[in-house]
Amino acid sequence: MPGLSKLAIDPGWRASSLVIALGAYLMVPLIFFFFKESPQSINTTPYGAESDWVPPVLNKGSAAKNAIDSLRAAVKVRNFWYLTGSFFVCGLSTSGLIGTHFIPAAHDHGMVTVTAASLLALIGVFDVIGTIFSGVLTDRIDPRKLLFFYYFLRGLSLFLLPSILFSTLHPSTLVFIIFYGLDWVATVPPTVLLCRQVLGPDKGAVIYGWVFAAHQIGGSIAALGAALLRVKFGDYATAFYITGLLCVVTSYFVLQMNWVKEDK
Structure with missing residues (x-):
């Protein structure tokens, strides 16, 4: 992120876009040659599976039809709507x-763009750590309770964000960055586990795909909505407060889901 920010400033945004495009193309041979379709393709079992796992x-037939049929069945299940709504948020x-907006929000408070980009990159580092630990916790704790804490604390941190952005790096800003990084993708493991119970484990991946679509829709709305609020009110505080409130409300609704602990 800091390097891309420097490229965007000088020589310009086209240079940073080309670097990103090149990186994407470099991933193609890695995925083609080294990524596997399933555990059985390398003669092993899924993580945590018993030795007699089958x-x-x-599914036979059209993958698109199977996905649509799964969606038609899922919309009749209450948990699906809770998961879709929570992942939207x-x-x-x-x-x-x-x-999308952390860098310009920090810049509004006088922070140098490259410094703000470095903080955003730090979120990316901590989200890997947070996701791993969240997966471990999901194996041991009710996933609804995990989601409650993730969304509730995320909401509180967004309420605080407008008051902890400064022209220079402040310890409170760094604490926010570390927490938000740990929390960023931590919602995924418990959400995936709950998706398995909407229509059964064999449909879990398809259901998660539909739930993730809501995640992308939510992201696109925030990208536009926060910009409009910034133009109207002159800063991002309103966008942070509204999103924080939605996170707190979501923390209540995730507790309303049904869940039955799966046998290992």
Whole structure:
């Protein structure tokens, strides 16, 4: 992020866009040659599976039809709507708001763009750590309770953000960055586990795909909405407060989901 920010400033945004595009193309051979379709393709079992694990039967027919049929069945299940709504807010509060607008929000308070970009990159480092620990916790704790704490604390941190942005790096800003990084993708493991119970484990991946679509929609709305609020009110405080409130409300609704602990 800091390097891309420097390129965007000099020589310009086209240079940073080309670097990103080149990086994307470099991923193609890595994915093609080294990524595997399933555990059985390398003669192993999924993480945590018993030795007598049997691979699920692959769905036959059109993948698109299977996805649509799964959606038609899922919309009749209350948990699906709770998961969709919560992940909508997740996308709203991460990639849509902070991912898109943190740098200009920090710049509004006098922070140098490259410094703000470095802080955003630090979020990316801590989100890896947070995701791993969240996966460990999801194996041991009710996923609804985890989601409650993730969204509630995320909301509180957004309420505080307008008051802890300064022209220079302040310890309170760094604490926010570390927490938001740890919390950024921490919602994924418990959400995936709950998706498995909407229509059963064999449909879990498809259901998560639909839930993730809501995440992307939420992110796109926040990307535009926060910009409009910035233009109207002159700063990002309103956008942070609204999103923080939505996170707190979401923390209540995730506790309303049904969940049955799966046998290991």
